[in-house]
Amino acid sequence: MIIRPIRHDDLDALYRIAVESGPGFSSLPDDPDVLRNKIQHSIESFARKVQTPNGESYLFVLQDADTGAVMGTTGIESSIGLHQPLYHYHHSQEEYRSRDLGISSHVGVLNLGSHYSGCSEICTLYLRPQYRRLHAGKLLSKVRFLFMAQHPQRFADTVIAEMRGVSDEAGRSPFWDWMRQHFLDMDFATVTRLVGSGNNGFVSELMPRYPLYTQLLSAEARRVIGEVHDKTRPALKLLQAEGFEHRGFVDPFDAGPTVEAKLTQIRSIATSVACRVEIATDQRRLETEPEHLCILANTSVDSFRAGIAEQMHYRAEDGVLEISRSLAGALKLSAGAQARFVQLPLSGSRVADTAFAVQNNKEPIHAR
Incomplete structure (x- = not known):
């Protein structure tokens, strides 16, 4: 399994992913023209020289090294x-108290705003059901942090992830x-398609602008505020393990939670290791014990490559990582080249990867 930047010839695979993911996966609408533009913007972003982030979009694919098939994105x-607002509701509690009557009550409130302007976002995570296998989900999730750790100038201090709601x-x-029922008579699939296509002006025009008291909502609507889809819980748990936290911001359409973390405090970024690569001349030196697996x-x-190093030997004293010639070739690494790795947590890994792959009725892995 190899991670690489998306290319134009991945359009058909990306379209199939968009169709499979269904309503709610707003970052990939099933519109070939929109997807083609997303691919072009990603290619331009990888090629751009960047000192500060300015609307770049980096889209990666997971490729089967043997068949060349696109497994996920x-x-x-x-x-x-920056160029158009990203809207959220902030879910908070207000207290009302009467000293004369000795009565108090707490009321849930939703306030519409665009709190996260300028932040970086990890998104568009999807593993196709037929390619579920050990470590595939973790590779898709964690590879973004390796890229961010190596190129921090391309990203903001705060990183968010919008999780799919119920x-x-x-x-x-x-x-x-x-x-x-009360504000905008448009079905959920149409709303998410509009947002995914970059058309979210209707949010400020038609959605309620004033504080919305949650006691006015139906019991079913109240119950899902800040909750994730059952099959998105593994993805959320992985991000929580990285240090992401929910601070009350939810999606204005399905009320799924947005989680956030400081770039330098994300666990896989903070613990990633810069190293120099050497090609092992003796395969017996390469360790194959599970605790030595890393990404x-x-x-x-623009020529970024990443994968699982199942055989390696790290010499911490001189910062050298010995790997096989075949892995070096797959990742475009020559002897003496600089690289970066992060250890792959393996506690319950086989169970975790199987669960993480099951993210909707067609069993992909995805966040928004």
Whole structure:
């Protein structure tokens, strides 16, 4: 399995992913023209020389090294909300108290805003069901952090991830059902398609601008505020293990939570190791014990490659990582080249990867 930047000839595979993912996966609408533009923008972003983030979009694919098939995709937005707002509701509690009567009450409130303007976002994570295998989900999730660790100037200090909220197998969202009934008579699939296509002006025009008291919502809508789809929980747990936290911001359409972390405090970034590569002349030196597995990436931008190093030997005293010639070739690493790796956590890995792959009724892995 190899991670690389997306190319134009990946359009058909990306379209199939967009169709499979269904409503709610707003970052990949099933529109070939939109997807073609996303690929072009990603290619331009990888080619651009960047000192500060300015709307670049990096889209990667996971490729089967043997067949060349695209197994999944994952992405990073360098700075969201600069050219058009990224809207969220902030879910908080207000207290009302009468001293004369000795009565108090707590009321849930939703306030619409664009708090995360300028932040970086990890997104577009999807593993196709037929390619579920050990470590594939972790590779798609963690490779973004290796890229960010190597090129921090391309990203903001705060990184967010929008998690898919609760919806049923038909794509109906309890939260949006209530919003649709009272404010915007448009089905959930259409709304997410508009947002994914970059058309979200209707949010400020038609959605409620004033504080929305959650007691006015239906019980079903209230219950899902800040909750994730059952099959998105493994993806959320991986991000929580990286240090991401939910601070009350939720999606305005399905009320799924947005989690955030400081770039330098993300665990896989903080613990990643810069090293120099050597090609092992004696394969017996390479360790194959599970505790030595890691995700390894080169330091290129437009020729970025990453994969699982199942055999390696790290010499901490001189910062040298010995790997096989075949892995070096797959990752475009020559002897003496700089690279970066992060250890792959293996506790319950086989179970975790199987669960992480099951993300909707067609069993992909995805966040928004």
